[in-house]
Amino acid sequence: MTSIAKCSVALFALLCATMPALAGSCADDIAQTQAQLDLAIEKDAGSHGWKPESLSALRSHQPTPRSLAEAEGGNGVDFTDALDSLDRARTANRAGDIAACSREIAHARAILR
Template structure:
């Protein structure tokens, strides 16, 4: 294969690699919002005083952000809705639907305010 034939192949490989790197532009925002949501859930979890242990806690299951949000959803803030929005944002980011991803991120952030 001559060097002139190798150049278009190399260019094609480079462009494919660059396009997949740019496809997940919403991923950084999702990660930042997840951190903010996790902090809000943890802060809220300690503000309601002691409650009886759940069956999952008695079975030594480790808490997740979703299980904490379900157990501690107080003060009128339902963090599970924000977690659902982040799940939908991840799905939209995965298929490259940036409009839906940003819409779901905005919804999750609105809950955090």
């Protein structure tokens, strides 16, 4: 067998071995919920009118979803809680705890409603 054929067979075996691990993952749900949350944060950030620039903005730091959620009043606390839930979901997903991951995603989505 040539070395190219051996590499192809090894790569195929490796991909087949990882398929079941990805099937139970909730990474897609996390990504979808994060996108929905980012959109909600952006929409909320523009709805309160102008505010003074923060020290981070004056230092040319780029805003993140978390910094926008913390800067906003009212819904900002809820959005921060949803971001915390998604962080816990990512941790549970890496640990293979799909039930905890699903619970945290459900909590984040409930905040978005």
